[in-house]
Amino acid sequence: MVLRVGYIREHFASPLLQFAADDGGKTFTLVECPGGTGQVIAAFQANEIDIGVALTDALLAGIANGNQDYKMIGQYVATPLNWAVTVGKDSKYTKLEELRGTTMGISRIGSGSQTMAAVMAMQQGALHSFHHFR
Numbered sequence: 001m002v003l004r005v006g007y008i009r010e011h012f013a014s015p016l017l018q019f020a021a022d023d024g025g026k027t028f029t030l031v032e033c034p035g036g037t038g039q040v041i042a043a044f045q046a047n048e049i050d051i052g053v054a055l056t057d058a059l060l061a062g063i064a065n066g067n068q069d070y071k072m073i074g075q076y077v078a079t080p081l082n083w084a085v086t087v088g089k090d091s092k093y094t095k096l097e098e099l100r101g102t103t104m105g106i107s108r109i110g111s112g113s114q115t116m117a118a119v120m121a122m123q124q125g126a127l128h129s130f131h132h133f134r
Contacts, residue, residue: 003028006040006049012076016053036108044069055112083116096124 005020005028007013020030031049033039037058043049045067052059053076063072087093093102106113 002026003051004031004049005029006031006033006043006052006054008033008036008040008054013053037112041067041070055115057112057115083113083120085120096120100124 002025005016007016007030009017009032016030020028028051031043033043033052033054035042037054040049040052040054041059041062044052052070056072056075059070059072062070085096085099093099104117106117108114
């Protein structure tokens with residue numbers, strides 16, 4: 001049986017992509033989920049994948065909300081991801097608090113970058129000021 005592995009094309013998937021190239025489809029095939037963890041969860045619900053590699057927080061949220069289409073059996077990345085807030089080299093912004101009321105760029109709605117942008121806003125005491133994401 002060839003396993004179907006749902007994944008998101010992000011930097012942490014590089015070893016998986018290399019292994020897939022070496023494997024040549026003998027033991028598993030990759031199912032790309034460009035919509036992020038939400039698409040991985042939907043692929044489980046539609047029985048399109050057997051294994052998923054995705055953002056832990058969103059998977060846990062699904063389980064906590066009663067989703068029984070998957071279960072977590074291990075972790076893929078054991079170290080925390082580091083997130084940065086960046087601006088262009090000529091930007092007028094020099095501090096996080098100056099970004100209140102602006103639009104934040106994220107990879108996609110429901111992604112880890114949206115989650116971390118919201119966490120940053122809460123840490124800054126300004127969640128209501130950081131609610132625009134693109």
